[in-house]
Amino acid sequence: MSLPTKNFLKEISLQTDHSKKPTEKQQKIIEAAIKMFAEKGYANTSTSEIAKEAGVAEGTIFRHYRTKDRLLLSILLPFIKKSFPSIAEGVFKEINLDQLTSFEAFLKALITNRIEFIKAHKEIFRILIKEILYNEKLKKELEPFVIKNILSRILPMIERFKEQGELVDLPAETIMRILFTHLFGYFISRFLILPDDIVQDEEAEVEILVNFIMEGLKKRS
Template sequence: MSKHNLLDAMIAQAKLSKKQTNKQQKIVETAIKMFAEKGYANTSTSEIAKAAQVAEGTIFRHYGTKDNLLLSVILPFLKESLPTIAEEVFTEVMSKNVVCFEDFLRALLKNRIAFIKENKEIFQIVIKEFLYNENLRNELLPYFSETIGHRLTKVIETYKQRGELVDIPNNIILRLMFTFIGGYFVSRFVLLPEISLMDEEAEIDTAIHFIMNGIKKQSQGG
């Protein structure tokens, strides 16, 4: 990771990504598959070149360095995950019939699961490199909390004032939700991508019920 400002990198990347050659697309597609499967560090540029049926030089002609290829893979995904989430996702989510926090949660989860499903491999890359690559982690973490965190906090505050949520500090609620939802995404899409205990609808319901009520048997009269 030589680019130390993720935002700059995103902007630069946006400019670059105007015209993509066939070869470029092939390279990125192949890199995504291989990074996801074996990890960035265990994938050599020559392997990528071979699999993409491209000369090794071509990779470097377009992306300069292997690090930069990783960014070119990750950034478009992040752009849709991080800054815009504050706008698009929340707008879309809120546009539905969101009457209670559970509805909000359901809409949010569905929206993000759909997104990750479409970008499953890149999600795997991001998660793996996020843990493995300290630089990347240090760059991404602030963005997460600043963008998604802020927006979610507002939502939580709203529903708390409606008396729907437990009366503990927002950032703690936030962290509890993150921990569980993050853990859920990781186990569902990275650790055990082929196992599913039930159909998706039921799985989401179970998750939401857990977030809202935990696993304690509710007293009958509740």
């Protein structure tokens, strides 16, 4: 696989700028591609298979999405665009930051918000994780974007809660890394490895996870 040579994130705007409403066949193609990429991975799915699954001629795929790469990107980019900024905008609005909230409340809102988002786009999330792990190039291109959006927003929060004496006395970067490792690990385990229906009581699940992380990160007495 060879992704576009230039920084592909610039394509986000180009991609969604002149966004005409998709054709019926276009939707079928996207649906089929999402299904098959999530199941077998991008590299193991051929365009002819996608065409067959979508009930469309192979040429139609290339009429709308010039290459197989761009088909993948036209699935992933809107998802990325919607997902990362909304971590801030969604979560930070749900809990009122003007008043002093606890780190626990913040964490609970964050986790609940992300779980609902991933559940709503489970297959695309699977594709994204698979390709980030499988394709070094995609990973490398996404890294600065993630660092900028996540790290720069969460780190100050951690610093603040540390100052409030709520968090364990470790460097903020270390706390961040622990948080990232465990949250990300949880999402991968739950949505990519463990069976789909393993969690019955979602609220209890979040409660356990938050408690778990809080016990590991809160200030020791």
